Amino acid sequence: MRKALILIILPHLLSCVREFNPVIIGTDETYLAGEGVFILNEGNFRSGNGSLSFYSYDSLKMFDNVFQDKNNRPLGDVPYSMGMDGGKAYILVNNSGKIEVAGWNDMKSITTIKKIVSPRYISFIGGTKAYVTSLYSDSVTILDLTANSVSGFIDLKKSSEAIVTLSTRAYAASWAGGNKVMVINAMTDEVIDSIEVGMEPESMVIDKNGTLWVLCNGGWKRENFAELIAINTRTNSTDKRFTFPAVTDSPTCLQIDDSGATLFYLLNGVRRMEIDASALSTEVFISEQNHVFYRMGVNPSNGEIFITDAGDYVQKGKVIRYSNEGVFISEMTADIIPGNLYFKINPDPNTE
Amino acid sequence: MLISFHLQGQIPLRDESILIGEVEIRAKSARHDYIGFKASHIDSSIILNYYQRTLADLISENSVIHIKTYGSGGLASPSFRGTGPGHTQITWNDINLNNPMVGQFDLSLVPAGFIDDVNIYYGGGSMGIHSGGFGGVINLETNPGWDDRELVYLNPAMGSFGRISGLVKVKAGSKDFHSVTKAFLRNSDNNFRYINSVSGPTPLLETRENSEVRQKGFIQEFYFRNSTSNISARMWYQSAARNLPVPIISPAMDPPEKQFDESLRAMLEYGSVRGITGLNATAAFISDRLNYTNRLASVDSRNLSKRIILKGRIERMINSMLRLELSLNDELNIINTNNYADLKSRNLFSADAVAEADLTHWLGGMILVRELVQDKRFLMPDFSAGTEIRPFREKYYFIRASFSKNSKIPTLNDMYWSPGGNPGLKNETGYSSEITWEMTSFPSGSLKIRNDFTIFRNNIKNMIQWHPGEYSYWEAANIGNIITSGLESGLDISYTLREFNASLNAGYSYTKAANAGQEAENTALYGKQLVYIPANNFNAVLRLNWHQFYSAISTGYTGKRYLTADNSQYLPPYSVSDLIFGTKLNTGHASFGLNMIIENIFNVSYQNIAYYPMPGRSFLVSIVFQLKK
Numbered sequence: 001m002r003k004a005l006i007l008i009i010l011p012h013l014l015s016c017v018r019e020f021n022p023v024i025i026g027t028d029e030t031y032l033a034g035e036g037v038f039i040l041n042e043g044n045f046r047s048g049n050g051s052l053s054f055y056s057y058d059s060l061k062m063f064d065n066v067f068q069d070k071n072n073r074p075l076g077d078v079p080y081s082m083g084m085d086g087g088k089a090y091i092l093v094n095n096s097g098k099i100e101v102a103g104w105n106d107m108k109s110i111t112t113i114k115k116i117v118s119p120r121y122i123s124f125i126g127g128t129k130a131y132v133t134s135l136y137s138d139s140v141t142i143l144d145l146t147a148n149s150v151s152g153f154i155d156l157k158k159s160s161e162a163i164v165t166l167s168t169r170a171y172a173a174s175w176a177g178g179n180k181v182m183v184i185n186a187m188t189d190e191v192i193d194s195i196e197v198g199m200e201p202e203s204m205v206i207d208k209n210g211t212l213w214v215l216c217n218g219g220w221k222r223e224n225f226a227e228l229i230a231i232n233t234r235t236n237s238t239d240k241r242f243t244f245p246a247v248t249d250s251p252t253c254l255q256i257d258d259s260g261a262t263l264f265y266l267l268n269g270v271r272r273m274e275i276d277a278s279a280l281s282t283e284v285f286i287s288e289q290n291h292v293f294y295r296m297g298v299n300p301s302n303g304e305i306f307i308t309d310a311g312d313y314v315q316k317g318k319v320i321r322y323s324n325e326g327v328f329i330s331e332m333t334a335d336i337i338p339g340n341l342y343f344k345i346n347p348d349p350n351t352e
Numbered sequence: 353m354l355i356s357f358h359l360q361g362q363i364p365l366r367d368e369s370i371l372i373g374e375v376e377i378r379a380k381s382a383r384h385d386y387i388g389f390k391a392s393h394i395d396s397s398i399i400l401n402y403y404q405r406t407l408a409d410l411i412s413e414n415s416v417i418h419i420k421t422y423g424s425g426g427l428a429s430p431s432f433r434g435t436g437p438g439h440t441q442i443t444w445n446d447i448n449l450n451n452p453m454v455g456q457f458d459l460s461l462v463p464a465g466f467i468d469d470v471n472i473y474y475g476g477g478s479m480g481i482h483s484g485g486f487g488g489v490i491n492l493e494t495n496p497g498w499d500d501r502e503l504v505y506l507n508p509a510m511g512s513f514g515r516i517s518g519l520v521k522v523k524a525g526s527k528d529f530h531s532v533t534k535a536f537l538r539n540s541d542n543n544f545r546y547i548n549s550v551s552g553p554t555p556l557l558e559t560r561e562n563s564e565v566r567q568k569g570f571i572q573e574f575y576f577r578n579s580t581s582n583i584s585a586r587m588w589y590q591s592a593a594r595n596l597p598v599p600i601i602s603p604a605m606d607p608p609e610k611q612f613d614e615s616l617r618a619m620l621e622y623g624s625v626r627g628i629t630g631l632n633a634t635a636a637f638i639s640d641r642l643n644y645t646n647r648l649a650s651v652d653s654r655n656l657s658k659r660i661i662l663k664g665r666i667e668r669m670i671n672s673m674l675r676l677e678l679s680l681n682d683e684l685n686i687i688n689t690n691n692y693a694d695l696k697s698r699n700l701f702s703a704d705a706v707a708e709a710d711l712t713h714w715l716g717g718m719i720l721v722r723e724l725v726q727d728k729r730f731l732m733p734d735f736s737a738g739t740e741i742r743p744f745r746e747k748y749y750f751i752r753a754s755f756s757k758n759s760k761i762p763t764l765n766d767m768y769w770s771p772g773g774n775p776g777l778k779n780e781t782g783y784s785s786e787i788t789w790e791m792t793s794f795p796s797g798s799l800k801i802r803n804d805f806t807i808f809r810n811n812i813k814n815m816i817q818w819h820p821g822e823y824s825y826w827e828a829a830n831i832g833n834i835i836t837s838g839l840e841s842g843l844d845i846s847y848t849l850r851e852f853n854a855s856l857n858a859g860y861s862y863t864k865a866a867n868a869g870q871e872a873e874n875t876a877l878y879g880k881q882l883v884y885i886p887a888n889n890f891n892a893v894l895r896l897n898w899h900q901f902y903s904a905i906s907t908g909y910t911g912k913r914y915l916t917a918d919n920s921q922y923l924p925p926y927s928v929s930d931l932i933f934g935t936k937l938n939t940g941h942a943s944f945g946l947n948m949i950i951e952n953i954f955n956v957s958y959q960n961i962a963y964y965p966m967p968g969r970s971f972l973v974s975i976v977f978q979l980k981k
Contacts, residue, residue: 046598046599046602047599047915047962047963048550048599048601048962048963049915049916049921049962071553073549073550073553074550074601076550076551076601076602077599077601077602077963095601095602096551096601096602096603097602097603098551098552098603109553111553112551112552112553114551114552114603115603117648118648136648136649220771221771292820310820312819312820313819313820313826314877314916314917315875315876315877315916315917315918316876316918316920336916
């Protein structure tokens, strides 16, 4: 009988050994103050294993689990994008329905803005407010940056994905099953126009001339051709419309360099195209080789191109660094499904 | 050698009764305990304490099978010897219940009180019932209980977190005809409290939302027998409407995700034994509806599968040593879902031949050969072979060894889900081997000790996995091999002294399950434990009965479970204990009982799946009214 009691009690003693605390990589305290690249590792949907990595230009090292390391709690489920304003980082955690606000130079949590429906991207308006797009909601959420709280909504009557701001106007793309870019008056928070584009506008940038470039990937059903569309933001009309040659072409992740003259996007490798080109690029600027490119970022200070490779979406993915001429520099391991990238440039250009 | 009539038409090769003093041991009481293979049984006396709980609770506390569960009322799927949920077949009186679309069965949907016996066949020993059970088969039996005196059984219950449930059984009939009716109702809000320390800067005490479950079901069975044959007709209906809670790292959805499961199962069975020949024929129809809605994501998934199953088996004693068995099975699946391009159907036919022999008093063996025909395509034959040695004539000691090749057909979702389904998938193939030592001893007339020790190894090739495809959606492919290996050990001790009875049933398993093969060799995943497969699993149940009082305390230890394929994150081990106690008062033909269940008595905070909190201490009180002949 005594042995039986030991058998019953022993597991309870063993179970008290440790609490849930996923692995943390040891880090020094100052690396976040320097320049580098934040990598948002999406993790597996509903697994809560999303994380934030930081590639430090100072040490040329990758630091994983930055947010967990600084705050002793996980970042959440599917951290998708981030933005920076006023010395604060805003990390949009898509499937956790929240925005983590943290110090730009230390990633220590300032507050958590909760109950945001499926946040995707953020765009800042004049230092006092921001717009947050949503995959599931038909509204753009307005954030009051002074209080770090929700101050209102703009009803788009459709879900939204990429968003960019030009002066007093914001452009929000309706991606999931959509074909429109909604124009918002950022002074009045009202929708003032909509622009019909191709199927599923996935990403957008604004070039040096104020032209809005919209990359439409054609939709996952492959029933429509993908398109790259240039929109005159003064008239909200289409200036150029490039159609990709094959219905199976599914370009993603439109980026632009700091000069605002060269576009980059992913399509079986990295494609590069000048904004005044008369046709889509037919040549691969950076080939995938043994990788499958997932997301891309172009460093605004030196033009370097960082690309993520999510691998098999189960184990840790890679981040590959190329020069502005597309020459391979290095390859680093990040975490599970490394996705969008955000460059940390000193001093913070958005800090007054 | 005895040829006896078994209710289901099964002829035992031999009567395993061994008389030691005044104790009788009956080893082959179940229907598919082939020589050389491991099997275990959870009988009605144990199930009695779980009438108000689910099959998942019953199996997790009385076997070393790991149950992966999203919490009370949530999906509960078995992991058997390191394999996935689709590699464990759940059957009802030999008829496969695994949904042909997803290839698995939700153990949380079945109240344990609906089942009379649970028989677990490990590894290749499962092939006597169904193919594809690399881990094994859990066969749920309902039977007439010809000798039962019970006429009416009423068992209403009320408990924590808005739990209200009830079970009713009614038996009627004569010596050769029985009607058995069972009905079940369960409502639970599952609105327990937990601490959320992951969603914000400060830990918060929160209430679980969107976890409500509404279940109902009934079984109606008719049994008829005469001196040589028996006929049964069974029908089982059940439905479950539930909200699906999200992980606590995500905010509760408004409106919540909803799932509705509805199943109708009907079965007609005929069995006979004439001389040395036995015959069994079964026809079954199963309809499974699964509707899932997520209004936020604009998902309205409607899925209906219908199956017609025909099984026939003939067996014959060739001589005093050798038994032959021939089985034919045909299963037609028809799927109507808005997730496939169109209506899909598939027919699976299999023919089995079994030879089982007692060569000497100390040596026996069996071999099974199976041919599978998928639609009109003949597949490579499967086989299973086992041997059993009894080293000591007077002792109840066994050494069993077996080797099997088993095949699992891809699920219909793997083949036809849009997007990502792959009609060109190959079957998964499992090679299983195991060696078991089992001994039972009787140190005294009132004390019985049984223990077993098994080592096993499964090599599963052409594993079907979903992986990122070319156009941003995931696709099914045969891309992996896994090897699972480990050991299992069981210890059962029972002691009886006049009105006092005590028993201890304990089990332990160690499982190593890892990616293998050339594809994995050069990756960081090679040799890493598969996610959510605990290496260590232990459970024990101590039962004490004295006069009209009974009690049972159970404890289960679940080891570390990795969350990521590279094993960099994990959930810590946990141990949870439950206590059951009650009393029963007999008054003539009626009896009244009071039963109390305390689940998680030490109020352990734990997660079976990451970010899905499990309830703390909870209570369930039930009363029992029985009317007997």
